[in-house]
Amino acid sequence: xxxxxxxxxxxxxxxxxxxxxxxxxxxxxxxxxxxxxxxxxxxxxxxxxxxxxxxxxxxxxxxxxxxxxxxxxxxxxxxxxxxxxxxxxxxxxxxxxxxxxxxxxxxxxxxxxxxxxxxxxxxxxxxxxxxxxxxxxxxxxxxxxxxxxxxxxxxxxxxxxxxxxxxxxxxxxxxxxxxxxxxxxxxxxxxxxxxxxxxxxxxxxxxxxxxxxxxxxxxxxxxxxxxxxxxxxxxxxxxxxxxxxxxxxxxxxxxxxxxxxxxxxxxxxxxxxxxxxxxxxxxxxxxxxxxxxxxxxxxxxxxxxxxxxxxxxx
Amino acid sequence: xxxxxxxxxxxxxxxxxxxxxxxxxxxxxxxxxxxxxxxxxxxxxxxxxxxxxxxxxxxxxxxxxxxxxxxxxxxxxxxxxxxxxxxxxxxxxxxxxxxxxxxxxxxxxxxxxxxxxxxxxxxxxxxxxxxxxxxxxxxxxxxxxxxxxxxxxxxxxxxxxxxxxxxxxxxxxxxxxxxxxxxxxxxxxxxxxxxxxxxxxxxxxxxxxxxxxxxxxxxxxxxxxxxxxxxxxxxxxxxxxxxxxxxxxxxxxxxxxxxxxxxxxxxxxxxxxxxxxxxxxxxxxxxxxxxxxxxxxxxxxxxxx
Numbered sequence: 001x002x003x004x005x006x007x008x009x010x011x012x013x014x015x016x017x018x019x020x021x022x023x024x025x026x027x028x029x030x031x032x033x034x035x036x037x038x039x040x041x042x043x044x045x046x047x048x049x050x051x052x053x054x055x056x057x058x059x060x061x062x063x064x065x066x067x068x069x070x071x072x073x074x075x076x077x078x079x080x081x082x083x084x085x086x087x088x089x090x091x092x093x094x095x096x097x098x099x100x101x102x103x104x105x106x107x108x109x110x111x112x113x114x115x116x117x118x119x120x121x122x123x124x125x126x127x128x129x130x131x132x133x134x135x136x137x138x139x140x141x142x143x144x145x146x147x148x149x150x151x152x153x154x155x156x157x158x159x160x161x162x163x164x165x166x167x168x169x170x171x172x173x174x175x176x177x178x179x180x181x182x183x184x185x186x187x188x189x190x191x192x193x194x195x196x197x198x199x200x201x202x203x204x205x206x207x208x209x210x211x212x213x214x215x216x217x218x219x220x221x222x223x224x225x226x227x228x229x230x231x232x233x234x235x236x237x238x239x240x241x242x243x244x245x246x247x248x249x250x251x252x253x254x255x256x257x258x259x260x261x262x263x264x265x266x267x268x269x270x271x272x273x274x275x276x277x278x279x280x281x282x283x284x285x286x287x288x289x290x291x292x293x294x295x296x297x298x299x300x301x302x303x304x305x306x307x308x309x310x311x312x313x314x
Numbered sequence: 315x316x317x318x319x320x321x322x323x324x325x326x327x328x329x330x331x332x333x334x335x336x337x338x339x340x341x342x343x344x345x346x347x348x349x350x351x352x353x354x355x356x357x358x359x360x361x362x363x364x365x366x367x368x369x370x371x372x373x374x375x376x377x378x379x380x381x382x383x384x385x386x387x388x389x390x391x392x393x394x395x396x397x398x399x400x401x402x403x404x405x406x407x408x409x410x411x412x413x414x415x416x417x418x419x420x421x422x423x424x425x426x427x428x429x430x431x432x433x434x435x436x437x438x439x440x441x442x443x444x445x446x447x448x449x450x451x452x453x454x455x456x457x458x459x460x461x462x463x464x465x466x467x468x469x470x471x472x473x474x475x476x477x478x479x480x481x482x483x484x485x486x487x488x489x490x491x492x493x494x495x496x497x498x499x500x501x502x503x504x505x506x507x508x509x510x511x512x513x514x515x516x517x518x519x520x521x522x523x524x525x526x527x528x529x530x531x532x533x534x535x536x537x538x539x540x541x542x543x544x545x546x547x548x549x550x551x552x553x554x555x556x557x558x559x560x561x562x563x564x565x566x567x568x569x570x571x572x573x574x575x576x577x578x579x580x581x582x583x584x585x586x587x588x589x590x591x592x593x594x595x596x597x598x599x600x601x602x603x604x605x606x607x608x609x610x611x612x613x614x615x616x617x618x619x
Contacts, residue, residue: 026444029443029444029445030443030444030445030446032443032522033439033443033444033445033448034439034445036435036436036438036439036443036522036526037435037436037439037440037445037451039431039432039435039436039492040432040433040435040436040492040497041436041451043432043488043491043492044454044455044458044492044494046473047466047470047473047488047489047491047492048458048461048466048489048492048494049454049458050469050473051465051466051467051468051469051470051473052458052461052465052466052469054469054472054473055465055466055468055469058468058469068472068475071472071476116360116363119356119359119360120360123352123353123356124352124353124356124357124360125352126352130364131360131364132610133603133606134364134367134368135363135364135367136606136609136610137367137368137371137599137602138367138370140547140598140599140601140602140609141551141595141598141599142550142551142553142568142569142591142594142595142598143551143553143569144551144553144569144572144573144594145568145569145572145590145591145594145595146370146374146591146595148572148576148587148588148590148591149370149371149373149374149377149588149591150370151576152373152377152584152587152588153370153373157388159373159390162388162390191366191367191370199610248460248462251462252462252463252464254464254553254554255553255554258553258573258577259573259576259577262577272464273462273464273554276464276468277464277554280467280468280471280558285468285472288468289468289469292462292464292465292467292468293465295462295464295465296461296462296464296465299460299462300460303460
């Protein structure tokens with residue numbers, strides 16, 4: 001009686017043993033893998049994911065610096081912070097200024113970097129490395145430190161205006177004139193960031209085979225036709241990468257304004273990040289978090305649109 | 315979700331760029347130097363552009379050695395009439411600039427070391443080990459590549475205050491000890507180490523720890539160098555977080571120090587500020603000139619600042 005009932009049990013036991021053997025090995029590997037992932041993941045969770053979620057939560061509360069002792073006792077205010085923000089003249093100004101900075105700065109930086117990259121890639125033969133290093137140099141410098149230098153250059157009687165007066169132009173007080181403060185900051189941002197894009201574009205251009213150009217030349221395509229018909233379509237993924245990277249960066253502009261203009265004159269260079277920083281300084285943590293989320297969502301949305309737009313064409 | 319999708323797309327494009335770049339470099343660079351058109355007229359805008367690009371650095375160094383009276387005189391010469399070290403002396407005696415410098419070095423070195431270790435450990439797990447939650451973890455890390463610092467700094471400040479870390483090295487270092495960019499770089503590189511090599515070591519009975527430290531790390535030299543440079547640079551130039559987290563002069567980093575000297579005085583002492591800028595920028599410029607290959611590789615392989 002015992003043997004027939006025992007046999008299937010034993011068989012089942014053996015089957016279970018072979019079945020659990022792999023999972024046991026796998027479980028061990030998963031454990032080791034998590035041990036490798038743990039230090040990063042723990043720091044990442046506490047100092048990045050946690051604050052990211054907390055910031056969203058803060059944005060729907062009325063938390064201020066006075067609630068620091070007991071941050072959990074704050075009141076839920078729904079979308080009040082966002083309503084307050086969009087009714088705030090300063091925040092409206094900050095949004096428009098940020099759009100101005102990105103809307104002018106991004107195309108300008110892209111075009112200038114692409115021109116430099118094309119000239120270095122296929123226009124000249126000597127001193128390429130010198131130009132590459134030279135144009136890249138501003139990228140490695142501290143914005144804050146270099147903003148001090150630009151502020152000095154842009155003073156009413158500074159280097160730039162002295163040079164301009166040499167050719168008979170009397171330059172404005174660049175950083176204290178509501179019309180010229182923002183263009184000055186945009187120019188400085190372009191100066192500092194074109195090196196990054198130049199390198200990315202050079203890498204992209206080197207992937208375009210020269211034979212294609214030679215063939216187009218033989219067929220009588222003009223320089224403009226070659227650029228429009230060959231370089232642009234072939235460079236599309238690289239340009240897209242450049243546009244996305246530089247936009248994400250420009251949307252967050254702050255340091256240039258902090259040192260050079262203090263957000264002024266008359267809030268004409270107040271950015272969303274600067275607005276957030278100021279509200280944090282006043283102790284309005286809930287409102288500041290809401291402002292920072294507006295910026296993050298804008299960046300996410302614009303990036304998505306850039307991908308849709310630049311990918312679908314061509 | 316939107317940022318997640320776009321980050322992955324950025325990663326894809328970045329990979330395309332890298333893939334395209336590599337064979338081109340090897341195959342063509344030598345030939346190119348002698349071939350191709352040489353349009354002499356292009357040198358005119360390029361040289362002017364380069365002059366405009368470099369001039370601020372020259373102006374910074376020259377101003378740093380000028381006397382206050384020469385700066386105020388409105389005379390502009392690239393070489394100081396009466397070169398002086400007074401600005402630097404003031405910087406280090408009237409302000410604790412040496413302390414700022416030490417702080418910047420300590421913070422940057424700690425952040426570099428932390429990232430080298432933690433990012434490569436995670437990258438090894440992500441590429442060479444199979445575990446539950448791997449894809450989710452990677453997705454999360456890549457998503458955070460796109461999140462602006464301004465979004466996290468307020469809760470971070472609350473957290474650091476609650477932990478009693480405000481105005482300490484801990485506050486300046488911990489939030490940057492494990493950065494997504496590092497994982498991105500290390501993962502690209504480690505994934506190209508052949509699986510067979512690691513399998514062979516496993517069959518020989520090597521533990522994963524041993525494989526990691528004796529095979530993966532020694533083979534990852536170039537990626538580690540790139541990561542170290544990018545992190546050092548990012549930390550050295552970081553501004554918003556140290557501005558918030560350091561509250562007394564003895565914890566300022568260099569950028570915070572110079573920004574607050576600049577904002578704090580009514581009459582701007584440019585000689586002093588330019589000397590400060592020179593102290594901040596020069597070490598990085600030297601590093602860049604000696605290691606430019608790694609800097610530029612870092613940019614073109616990651617596409618990130």
